[in-house]
Amino acid sequence: MLRQTGVPAVEDLARVMPPEEVRRRGPVAIFECFERIPCDPCYWACKRGAVRPFKDINDLPGVDWERCNGCGLCVAACPGLAVFVVHEGYTDSTSLIKLPYEFLPLPEVGQVVEALDREGNCVGEARVVKVQRSREKVGTPVLWIEVERDLAHVVRNIAVAGGGQGE
Amino acid sequence: MLNPQVMVVGAGPAGMSAALAAAEWGARVLLVDLFSEPGGQLVKQTHKFFGSRGQYAGTRGIEIARLLGEKVRSHPGIDLLLDTQVLGYYPDGVLTMERSFNGESEYLKARPRRLVVCTGAQERPLAFPGNDLPGVYGAGAVQTLMNVHGVKPGRRAVMVGAGNIGLIISYQLRQAGVEVAAVVEAAPTIGGYAVHASKIRRLGIPILTSHSVKEARGERELEGVTVWRLDERWQGIPGTECDFEADVLCLAVGLSPLTELLWQAGCRMVYVPELGGHVPWRDEHQQTSVPGIFVAGDASGVEEASSAMVSGRIAGLAAAASLGLCPCYRELAREAHAQLEVLRAGPPGEKIRRGLARLGEVARAC
Amino acid sequence: MRIREHPILTFPARRKVTFFFEGRPLEGYEGEPIAAALHAAGIRVLRESPVLGRPRGFFCAVGNCSSCLMVVDGVPNVRVCVEKLREGMRVERQAGKGNLLAAVGGGRASGLDSGAALHGCGGEEGA
Numbered sequence: 001m002l003r004q005t006g007v008p009a010v011e012d013l014a015r016v017m018p019p020e021e022v023r024r025r026g027p028v029a030i031f032e033c034f035e036r037i038p039c040d041p042c043y044w045a046c047k048r049g050a051v052r053p054f055k056d057i058n059d060l061p062g063v064d065w066e067r068c069n070g071c072g073l074c075v076a077a078c079p080g081l082a083v084f085v086v087h088e089g090y091t092d093s094t095s096l097i098k099l100p101y102e103f104l105p106l107p108e109v110g111q112v113v114e115a116l117d118r119e120g121n122c123v124g125e126a127r128v129v130k131v132q133r134s135r136e137k138v139g140t141p142v143l144w145i146e147v148e149r150d151l152a153h154v155v156r157n158i159a160v161a162g163g164g165q166g167e
Numbered sequence: 168m169l170n171p172q173v174m175v176v177g178a179g180p181a182g183m184s185a186a187l188a189a190a191e192w193g194a195r196v197l198l199v200d201l202f203s204e205p206g207g208q209l210v211k212q213t214h215k216f217f218g219s220r221g222q223y224a225g226t227r228g229i230e231i232a233r234l235l236g237e238k239v240r241s242h243p244g245i246d247l248l249l250d251t252q253v254l255g256y257y258p259d260g261v262l263t264m265e266r267s268f269n270g271e272s273e274y275l276k277a278r279p280r281r282l283v284v285c286t287g288a289q290e291r292p293l294a295f296p297g298n299d300l301p302g303v304y305g306a307g308a309v310q311t312l313m314n315v316h317g318v319k320p321g322r323r324a325v326m327v328g329a330g331n332i333g334l335i336i337s338y339q340l341r342q343a344g345v346e347v348a349a350v351v352e353a354a355p356t357i358g359g360y361a362v363h364a365s366k367i368r369r370l371g372i373p374i375l376t377s378h379s380v381k382e383a384r385g386e387r388e389l390e391g392v393t394v395w396r397l398d399e400r401w402q403g404i405p406g407t408e409c410d411f412e413a414d415v416l417c418l419a420v421g422l423s424p425l426t427e428l429l430w431q432a433g434c435r436m437v438y439v440p441e442l443g444g445h446v447p448w449r450d451e452h453q454q455t456s457v458p459g460i461f462v463a464g465d466a467s468g469v470e471e472a473s474s475a476m477v478s479g480r481i482a483g484l485a486a487a488a489s490l491g492l493c494p495c496y497r498e499l500a501r502e503a504h505a506q507l508e509v510l511r512a513g514p515p516g517e518k519i520r521r522g523l524a525r526l527g528e529v530a531r532a533c
Numbered sequence: 534m535r536i537r538e539h540p541i542l543t544f545p546a547r548r549k550v551t552f553f554f555e556g557r558p559l560e561g562y563e564g565e566p567i568a569a570a571l572h573a574a575g576i577r578v579l580r581e582s583p584v585l586g587r588p589r590g591f592f593c594a595v596g597n598c599s600s601c602l603m604v605v606d607g608v609p610n611v612r613v614c615v616e617k618l619r620e621g622m623r624v625e626r627q628a629g630k631g632n633l634l635a636a637v638g639g640g641r642a643s644g645l646d647s648g649a650a651l652h653g654c655g656g657e658e659g660a
Contacts, residue, residue: 002361002364002365003356003357003361004355004356004357004376005357005364005368005374006357006361006364006365006367006368006374007365007368008361008365032362032365033362034361035360035361035362035514036513036514037217037360037362037513037514037515038217038218038219038473038509038510038512038513038515038516039217039218039224040219040220040224041215041224041225044220044225045225056509056512057218057219057509057510057512058509058512058513058514077225079214079215079216079217079224079225079362080217080360080362080363080365080366081362081366082362082365102342102540102541103341103342103540104538104539104540116369116371117369118365118368118369119368119369119371120368120369120370120371120372121371137541137542137543138227138229138230138541140215141540156369157369157370201595201596201615202615203564203617213541213542227541229541229542252596267617269619270617270619289593289595289597289598290593299582299587299589299600300588300590301577301578301579301588301589301590301591302577302590303590303592304590304591304592304594305592305593305594305598307593307594307595308591308592308593308594308595308614311594311595312568312569312572312591312594313536314542316565316566316569317535317536317539317542317544318534318535318536318569318572318573319534319535319536319572320572321534322534342539342540342541343536343539344536387578387588388577388578388588388590425597
C-alpha cells in the first residue's frame with residue numbers, strides 16, 4: 001500500500017507505534033520510517049542515546065523508549081521528515097504533536113491553523129503552541145501543535161490559511 | 168597548453184571529491200566545470216541527504232556544495248577553471264575547452280597525464296504529442312530555475328515520474344509557491360523513497376501510479392495535460408483520460424549518463440539499463456579500458472550523490488596512485504569500497520548491484 | 534515570476550540590468566541566464582523550430598538540449614539557459630536555423646557551421 005500510495009497503512013503504523021504505557025507517560029518520538037534506506041542522522045541527533053546504534057546503515061531506527069523524552073531533536077534532523085513527537089495526554093482533551101514544517105509563512109504562536117492528515121485532508125483545527133526555528137535558515141523548523149486528543153495519530157501536517165508556500 | 172597531472176572534468180560531487188582526493192596526495196589538479204560555481208547539481212538540492220556521516224548525511228545538497236566548494240577553492244593543488252566547457256578529446260590526449268567571461272570566450276587546450284571524467288547525467292525525454300511545447304521541462308531544469316535562479320516556472324504543475332527526483336521536486340515546487348496538481352507514474356508502484364512520497368502526500372498532492380501522459384495541450388504554450396491509466400503492458404486505456412489544467416509539465420523519467428568524452432576517447436562502453444544506459448567499462452580503480460582515463464559519479468552509472476562522492480574519491484586516489492603519489496592507495500581504496508558497499512546494500516541499491524554485476528559479466532564474456 | 538521569499542533559500546541581491554527582448558526593454562539580474570530573466574518576465578516561447586515552425590522553450594537548463602537557442606546581439610544559436618545576462622543585451626526569438634553569415638560578417642565564416650560560430654573558434658591558446 002505504502003509503495004502504491006505513499007501513505008503508510010494501519011499495519012505499517014502499528015509496527016512503529018511506541019507501547020501504550022510509553023505514550024501515556026509523556027511526549028515520545030514516533031519514527032514513521034518503514035523502508036530500508038542508507039540513512040542514520042536520527043542516531044547522531046539524539047543526545048539521550050534513545051536511537052540505538054545502527055549495525056547496518058540501511059536498518060530501520062531502533063528506539064529505546066525508556067530513554068526518549070520526546071525532545072524532538074530527531075524531528076528536525078530526519079532527512080525524510082519522517083519523525084514526529086506525540087504527547088497524547090497534553091491536556092485532558094488534547095494532544096500535542098511536534099512536526100517538521102518547511103513552508104512559508106510560518107504560523108505564529110497561538111494561531112489556529114488547519115490540521116491535515118497523511119493525505120493532506122483537513123481533519124480539524126490545530127493551535128500552534130511553539131515554533132522552533134533553527135539558528136540557520138537551512139535548518140528545518142519544528143512546530144508544536146495542539147489538536148483534539150483523538151487526532152493525535154491522524155494529524156501529520158498543517159496548512160496556514162492564505163499561504164503555506166512561496167511568495 | 169595546460170599540463171596538469173590530473174584533469175577532472177565536472178565539478179559536481181564526484182568531480183570535487185576526485186580532485187580533492189588526488190590533490191590530497193600532492194597531484195597538481197585541473198578541475199573544469201561549465202558553470203560559474205562548483206557543485207554540479209548539488210547547487211539546487213535543497214533537501215537533506217541520506218547516506219552516512221562521511222557523505223554529509225542530514226545536510227542539504229546546497230550546503231554540501233558550499234562545503235566541498237570551499238575545500239576545492241582553498242586547496243593549493245587544485246586549479247579551478249569555471250565557466251569552461253570541455254569540447255572534445257583528441258587522439259593525442261589533448262582536451263579542448265571554451266572558457267567564457269564577460270560575453271567573450273577563449274579557446275584552451277590541456278594535455279593531462281591522467282583524466283577523470285565526472286560529467287554527470289542528463290534527463291531523459293518522454294514521447295507524447297505536445298512534448299515540445301514551452302512549459303514542458305526536464306524536472307531538473309525546473310529545479311535549477313527555482314532553486315538557483317529564484318524564478319518560478321509557472322503556477323500549476325504536473326509531475327511525470329515518482330522516482331526520487333519527481334517526488335523531491337514536487338515538494339520543492341510547493342516550497343517555491345507553485346501548485347502541484349498530481350504526480351503521474353507509469354509503473355504500478357512508487358519508485359522513489361517512501362519518505363519522499365509521504366512528504367508530498369501530506370501536502371495533498373496525489374500520486375497516480377499506472378498512469379502516464381496521453382498528451383500535452385496548448386497553442387503556443389502548455390495549457391493542460393491529459394493523463395490516462397496504463398494496462399499491464401503499459402498501454403494507455405481509452406476512456407480513462409483525466410485532464411489537468413497546468414502551465415508546467417515536469418519530466419522526471421530517469422537520467423542517462425553523459426559520456427561523450429568517453430566515447431571520443433575510445434573507452435569501451437557497455438549498455439547497462441540498470442545504470443542508465445551506455446556506461447564505460449571500468450575496473451575496481453574506476454579506470455576505463457583506456458589506461459589513464461578514470462570515471463566517477465553519474466557518468467559511470469546513475470546513482471545517488473553520496474555514492475558519487477565515494478566513487479569520485481576512489482578515482483582521484485587511483486589517478487594519484489598511478490602517478491606514484493599515493494602510497495597508501497590500497498588501504499584507502501579498501502575503505503572507500505567498503506563505504507560504497509554499505510551505501511548500496513539496501514533495497515534501493517539492488518538495481519545498482521544488478522547493473523554492476525551485469526557490467527562485470529559483460530567484461531568477463533569478452 | 535520571481536520567488537520573493539523561500540523557506541530554505543536566500544537569494545543574494547544582484548544588480549538589476551535592462552535588456553531588450555524583441556526590441557522591448559525588460560529588467561533582469563546581471564549574470565543570471567537569459568532564460569531565467571525571460572521566464573521571470575513571463576516569456577516562455579524562445580524560438581520556432583526549423584522545420585515545423587513550432588514554438589520551443591526552456592527545457593534542460595544545462596546547455597545540452599538546444600531547445601532554447603535564440604539570437605543574442607545578432608548572433609544566432611545562443612543557448613540562453615547558460616548564457617549570462619548583461620546590460621543592454623538584445624535578445625530575439627530565433628526562427629529556424631538563424632542566419633549565421635549575417636552574424637559573423639560575410640565570407641570569413643563561409644566554412645563554419647553554426648556550432649563552430651557558437652564556440653568562437655580562433656581565440657588564443659591557454660597558458
